[in-house]
Amino acid sequence: MLSVFSSPSPERNDSLLSQVRSVSEVLSQSDPPEYFQLDILLSRGENLKAMDTNGFSDPYAIFLINNESLCKSDIKKRTLNPTWNQFFRVRITADQVEKLRIEVKDRDTFSSDDLIGCNAMDLRKLNIEEENTIKMSLRGGYQEDENALLGTIYFTIKLRNFSGDGLSSDSTDKTKNKNKKKITVANAIIQILDVYDVKLTHKELPSINLRAKVEGQKYETKTKRKCLNPVFNRACYFTLMQEPNVLHKDHSLEIFMFDNKSLQATGIMKLTSLAHDTLHNMSLDLRTESNKLRGRVNLAITISGVDKASTSKMEEKFKLSEAGKIYNFSKTLSDFTDIGILKALDGAFGFGTSDPYCYVDLGNQRFRTATIDKTVNPEWNRTFYFDISDLYECLTLSIYDEDQNEDDFLGRLCLPIADMINDQKIEYRLKTKRLDNFTQGALTITCSRYYNPIRGNARLFKPKQRAYWNCEPKYTFDTFFTNVNRLKAFEMPDIAPLLALMYDVIHWKNKPLSFLIWIGTMGAVHSFEPWMIPAALVGVLVVGRMQPSLFVKKKNSTKKSSLRSENDKTDKKPNGDALSPNIIKKTKEMIKSLETKIDFIAGILEKIFHTFIWIRPAATLTLVIALIIITIVLKYIGFRVILMIWLTKKLTIYGFKPNYVDNNEGP
Known part of the structure; x- marks a missing residue:
């Protein structure tokens, strides 16, 4: 019928x-x-x-x-x-x-x-x-x-x-596609972040893994054992394809949640409705066939079309930024989280015959160009727009050769945002994956960026965003000793002259100096105010600008670190009895945890050190201005008054505005 x-x-x-x-x-x-x-x-x-x-x-x-x-x-x-x-x-x-x-x-x-x-x-x-x-x-x-x-x-x-x-350029020519079953319309990059709100029927802690599927293309995460909120950070790369005569086709993402290899729930999301060339942070419900909620998964999704032109809200935002309507100084306090916008235009590069494509990354935003088949000098002419979350991040471009089994790495380029020159077409030589040597080929790119320097430099002193694209850290002696060397760079300064001076002052070997220091100490203790702390830091920063050598300890050129040789020795297997797998696993987990903490501490020390010796002048100048403002406020308003104002706001704001939401408080 x-x-x-x-x-x-x-x-x-x-x-x-x-x-x-x-x-x-x-x-x-x-x-x-x-x-x-x-x-x-x-x-x-x-x-x-x-x-x-x-x-x-x-x-x-x-x-x-x-x-x-x-x-x-x-x-x-x-x-x-x-x-x-x-x-x-x-x-x-x-x-x-x-x-x-x-x-x-x-x-x-x-x-x-x-x-x-x-x-x-x-x-x-x-x-x-x-x-x-x-x-x-x-x-x-x-x-x-x-x-x-x-x-x-x-x-x-x-x-x-x-x-x-909606007709793609590849589908307009029938003769071109008569031997081609499908054409690529977009590339989807889906990062499976974590699962939360897991609600399973049994009482034991689950061992969860996820499977992502788009039109027969599948990716599977590792199994996280005995965990209710597993973190995966698994990147999945899908090619969205359709028949040459199809102008539009809905593409759906399916997520399957397994517990001990038993299917527990599924979730479906339409990718076609998502805007291209934009990072989408989304949450997807995972439900059973009877529509019972079993958990939610956080996803970060970017979809890059193969079209040469990109029209989106980001493009409109860039045009407004170019006209000076968003990031000028008068707009600084309007949206403190919006630092700036970057426009990157991929050009061409020279390499051997291959099927190259390019990943373009800035922070957690990752886009991909189309694959150019069998060419020496591909031309993508592809424009991408990025939100700037950190002025001192780098735009990274990675070139790969597409193969059936595993794509081959061809070269990489890393461009600091702060060093970019607006609207200039520049050719750069490609480097190896670790960026330590040059490799064959070059990349031509045009970049433009507009940002608010006050917002950008203030963002430097906040914790970094959660990194989506970093793989789960692995235990290696290389990274461990690299972080140890970073800590060794912050050796204690030579304080012997200072100790000798303190000894002379205490023992009154120089009576006029000892008397002056005693009088000054008594006066400072008697008249101490909180505003003196930022004022003293301003003085230290000024000294760091005028005499940075005071903060940098001269290194002995004849002294060489033996950590690398120790690393080589440690990597060799011991001659004695082999340790049990359980002990090895726990040892690796302990060292991995220690390595993460060392990396965090070294990063903080590097930021402090670079601030005091003006490695990033704009950031240090922003800190100086902030400290001066704090000093003036504490001097003329007083710490007690500020504390009373803050407490009054905290204790009364919800009485006047029941639906008030603090910017620093999440749901």
């Missing part, structure tokens, strides 16, 4: 309704159109026949004309009542406006897919620009009799005049 319910498109007015014509009338005119646009919204299936021994099927639907596939839906696992809600926009020729065949098949892994049922409808009986809701009963094979026991599918279809909107 085939039921058709026609309804005019909601955007059409009464005058257009009077112009509705059947497809057969349009085709019979003297100058018929060459192409038509077919919009299909595949909704769901109902009571499909079970084709597998487990009593279920893994159904998917195919739309065909003249036995040529137009579009194919996603596969729905273990169900007889699939819900697709998947939209397709297909370009067809006038010769193809005839019978549209719909086949529903069961996906099999080790054999050919089984046909659940099929049916057909005549497109020539439709009206142009008229939406038709179809309820179609499936029949078996090529038999003419319909068999309702095979199931029913529901979809909406509309035939329109072809406008060319």
Whole structure:
């Protein structure tokens, strides 16, 4: 049985309704159109026949004309009542406006897919620009009799005049794609961050792992044992593809949560609705088949289209920034978290014949260019926009050669934001993965950035954002001793002269000096005020600017560190009995934890050291200005007054504004 319910498109007015014509009338005119646009919204299936021994099927639907596939839906696992809600926009020729065949098949892994049922409808009986809701009963094979026991599918279809909107450049040339089954429309980079709100039925702590899937492409995380809030930080790279004649296709991300290899819940998200070239921080509910919540997963998603031009809100924001309407000094206090914006334009690079593509990273924002097949000098001409979260971050560009098994690394480039020159096309030589040596090839790039220096330098003294793209740290002696060497760089200054001076003062060997220091100490203790602390720090910073050598201890050139040689010795296996795997595992975990703490401490010390010797002049100058302002405030207002004002606000604000939300307090 085939039921058709026609309804005019909601955007059409009464005058257009009077112009509705059947497809057969349009085709019979003297100058018929060459192409038509077919919009299909595949909704769901109902009571499909079970084709597998487990009593279920893994159904998917195919739309065909003249036995040529137009579009194919996603596969729905273990169900007889699939819900697709998947939209397709297909370009067809006038010769193809005839019978549209719909086949529903069961996906099999080790054999050919089984046909659940099929049916057909005549497109020539439709009206142009008229939406038709179809309820179609499936029949078996090529038999003419319909068999309702095979199931029913529901979809909406509309035939329109072809406008060319949404048509990719790769699909305009039929001869170019006659041997190509699918074309790439976008690249999705999905970072699985962590799982929270886990609610499982058993009382034992779960061992959770996740599996991400997009159109047959799968990634799986490691298993986190005995943990309710596992952190994965697993990067998944998906290629979004569609048939050459398809103008638009919905792509869905499926997340499966397993506990001890047992499926617990799933979550589905449509990727098509997400804006391209933007970092999306999202949360996805994981539910059972009975719609019970079993947990939530945090995701960071970026989708990069293959088009050469990118139009988005970021582009509009960049134009406003370029005109000086966002990041000028008068707007400093309007949004203190918005530091700036960066525009990067990928050019070309010279290398051996390969299939290169480029990852462009800034902080947690990662985008990818299209792959250029078999070329020596690819030209991407791709523009990306980034939100600047740290003025002293680096824009990183990594070039890879796409292969079937594992992509080969070709070169890397790292550009500090602070050193960029606006609107200048510059060619850079590529470096190795560790950026310690040059390698073959060069990259041409044009960068422009606009930012508020006060916001940017103030952000330096806040904790860094959580890093999405850093892999889980691994235990190695290299990184451990590197961090130890970083700590060794902060040796205690030579305080012997100061101790000798203190001894002379205490013992009154220089009586006038000892008397003056005694009088000064008594006066300082008697008249101490809190504003004196930032005032003294300003003095120290000024001294660091005028005489940075006072803070830098001269190193003995003849002294060499033996840590590297010790590292080489330690990496060798001992001659004695082997340690048990459990002891080795615990030792590695302990050293990994120690290594992380050393890295954190070394990073703080480096920031303090660089601030005092003006390595980053803008940041240090910002600190000096802030300390001067604090000094003046504490001098003329008083610490007690400030404390009373702060306590009054904290204790009374919710009385006046019950719905008040503090900027520093999350939900």
